Amino acid sequence: MIWETSEAEEWIDKEKELYFYSNLEALMAExxxxxxxxxxxxxxxxxxxxxxxxxxxxxxxxxxxxxxxQFFQCKLDELYAMKWE
Incomplete structure (x- = not known):
């Protein structure tokens, strides 16, 4: 997805930070x-x-x-979840 700068600025909450959470433990358990x-x-x-x-x-x-x-043969969004905090 390609966004125009103004669209991206609206999407980003400047008072919060973006964090990535791993689903790795669940993939390992499987x-x-x-x-x-x-x-x-x-x-x-x-x-x-x-x-x-x-x-x-x-x-x-x-x-x-x-x-x-590559090892888990998964996509990036299956390995990590993103959340603004």
């Missing part, structure tokens, strides 16, 4: 994977996986995100 197993199979550091599971993020790491979406 495959019966531990953090260590997922790290080994994807090359994503265990500390990164823990951070994704624990809480909200202000930005996404494109390399880790790419590896995880």
């Amino acid at each position: 495959k019966g994977l531990s953090i260590a197993e997922l790290s080994e199979r994807t090359g994503v550091a265990q500390s990164t996986i823990r951070s994704l599971i624990r809480g909200r993020l202000k930005r996404l790491d494109s390399i880790s995100t790419g590896k995880l979406t």
Whole structure:
């Protein structure tokens, strides 16, 4: 979707910040994977996986995100949910 600048400005709530929440824990549970197993199979550091599971993020790491979406064969919006807070 391409927005004109004025449309994007209306959509963005300047008093709030956009956070990303990971659905990673649910995806891991479906495959019966531990953090260590997922790290080994994807090359994503265990500390990164823990951070994704624990809480909200202000930005996404494109390399880790790419590896995880490829591994789970899912789209970005299936891996992360966005919320203004």
